[in-house]
Amino acid sequence: MSFAGSHYDFSDKARAYGELARDLGALLAGERHWIANTANATALIFDALPDLNWAGVYVPTTNASGVRELVVGPFQGKPACVRIAMGSGVCGTAAARRETIVVPDVTAFDGHIACDSASRSEIVIPLLRAGHADAAFVGVMDLDSPRLARFDDADRAGLERMAAILAAACDWPA
Ligand code: SME
Numbered sequence: 001m002s003f004a005g006s007h008y009d010f011s012d013k014a015r016a017y018g019e020l021a022r023d024l025g026a027l028l029a030g031e032r033h034w035i036a037n038t039a040n041a042t043a044l045i046f047d048a049l050p051d052l053n054w055a056g057v058y059v060p061t062t063n064a065s066g067v068r069e070l071v072v073g074p075f076q077g078k079p080a081c082v083r084i085a086m087g088s089g090v091c092g093t094a095a096a097r098r099e100t101i102v103v104p105d106v107t108a109f110d111g112h113i114a115c116d117s118a119s120r121s122e123i124v125i126p127l128l129r130a131g132h133a134d135a136a137f138v139g140v141m142d143l144d145s146p147r148l149a150r151f152d153d154a155d156r157a158g159l160e161r162m163a164a165i166l167a168a169a170c171d172w173p174a
Contacts, residue, residue: 008048017158020048024165034059034170038139039074041166045143045159046076053077053118054144057127058084058091059173060137070095073139080115089113091140094124098137100156104149119144123151125159127167138172 008016027044028037038057046055056075063069063083070084070091087096089111094101103122106112112122127139141163145151151159 010050013152013154013158016048017154017161020044020158021161021165024162025169028166028169032169032171034138034172035074037166037170041162042074042076042141045162049143051145051147051150052143053116053146054080054142056080057139057141058095059139060086060095061173070140075142077144078116081113084113090122090124091142094126094140095137098126098128100125100160102151102156104151116144118146120148121145121150123155123159125156125163127163129167129172130164135172138167138170141166 008020010016024041024044027040031037042055042057046052054075054077056077057073058070059073060068061071068086070086072080072082084092086092090101090103090109101124103109103112106119106122122142122144125141126137127141128136129138141159143159
């Protein structure tokens with residue numbers, strides 16, 4: 001099976017995300033390690049979607065003071081900030097609210113954490129496992145773009161579908 005990004009035609013986003021979701025399912029089949037699967041999922045997305053400069057995940061962990069925060073996981077793009085407090089930046093806000101946040105202009109988001117100065121817009125999708133009431137939240141998926149207002153409602157719907165597939169496909173750390 002080939003996962004070359006060039007065969008996804010995002011002039012029809014619903015169709016392209018449908019194909020990408022199918023390919024993500026195939027790519028992750030037979031493996032449940034969260035590092036392996038988030039690495040391959042973010043590589044697939046970064047290769048397939050036009051106009052991205054960063055794609056990766058942050059996962060929850062407990063710091064030395066016993067406080068829960070986010071730590072960076074597998075990604076594609078420039079080196080990123082390692083730890084983000086719950087409620088901080090776009091990632092920490094999406095994590096705290098357990099909901100997708102679309103930021104059309106990162107300079108207009110109060111508290112945005114700039115990792116790559118090329119980023120102009122951003123979407124962060126929580127990774128939530130269906131059917132796990134107490135442990136539903138397992139991380140966030142973060143995509144950055146050098147283009148203003150890169151992510152629309154079709155991207156949100158398509159990427160939430162990808163996030164659901166990824167969340168269900170992994171055994172996550174406690
Ligand atoms: N911009 C994010 C930080 C992560 S980097 O973009 C990779 C934020 O505000 O949470």
